[in-house]
Amino acid sequence: MARTPLKVTTRVIDKDRGWKRVLKEASIKKHVVVGIRGDDDPRTGDALGNVELGAIHEFGLGNVPERSFIRDPVDANLNKYRPLTKALGRKVYSLKLSLTQALNVLGLKAQADMRNAITRGIAPGLKPATKAQKRKKGKPKNTPLILTGQLKSAITYKVTR
Numbered sequence: 001m002a003r004t005p006l007k008v009t010t011r012v013i014d015k016d017r018g019w020k021r022v023l024k025e026a027s028i029k030k031h032v033v034v035g036i037r038g039d040d041d042p043r044t045g046d047a048l049g050n051v052e053l054g055a056i057h058e059f060g061l062g063n064v065p066e067r068s069f070i071r072d073p074v075d076a077n078l079n080k081y082r083p084l085t086k087a088l089g090r091k092v093y094s095l096k097l098s099l100t101q102a103l104n105v106l107g108l109k110a111q112a113d114m115r116n117a118i119t120r121g122i123a124p125g126l127k128p129a130t131k132a133q134k135r136k137k138g139k140p141k142n143t144p145l146i147l148t149g150q151l152k153s154a155i156t157y158k159v160t161r
Contacts (some may be wrong), residue, residue: 018095031098032107034114034157035070050154065124067144072119074110084109090117095151100159107157118145118152 022066036054060066121143131142
């Protein structure tokens with residue numbers, strides 16, 4: 001008696017649970033820019049804008065000493081950013097966050113670290129003449145880079161392509 005061959009049918013179902021969306025977002029090459037950005041600089045006339053003022057203080061110029069409020073806080077917090085980036089990457093992969101949301105979290109953290117560095121005070125301290133000028137303007141705190149708060153508030157972030 002001849003046996004009838006057993007017919008086995010298999011079917012593969014590929015369910016996209018959002019991975020294509022993640023790949024599409026990633027292929028856009030989004031990134032976050034943190035610091036003092038030129039597109040937000042309210043420069044008027046011949047006055048220094050926040051970008052120029054920030055560069056002078058970040059790198060120093062003439063008799064203005066270097067007071068790194070961008071590079072130093074980022075370098076000091078690298079060990080905090082690496083695990084945060086991994087955790088955010090896992091959340092993007094598992095579709096708990098979009099790539100844009102994850103980059104916003106990272107940008108906000110770096111922005112806060114830079115602003116906090118200014119609030120805590122950056123060496124070197126102020127010269128006696130600068131302290132006297134601050135007292136005249138009613139600003140008793142002797143923290144460098146804070147007179148009006150304009151430079152500190154100019155530190156922002158933006159998710160870009």
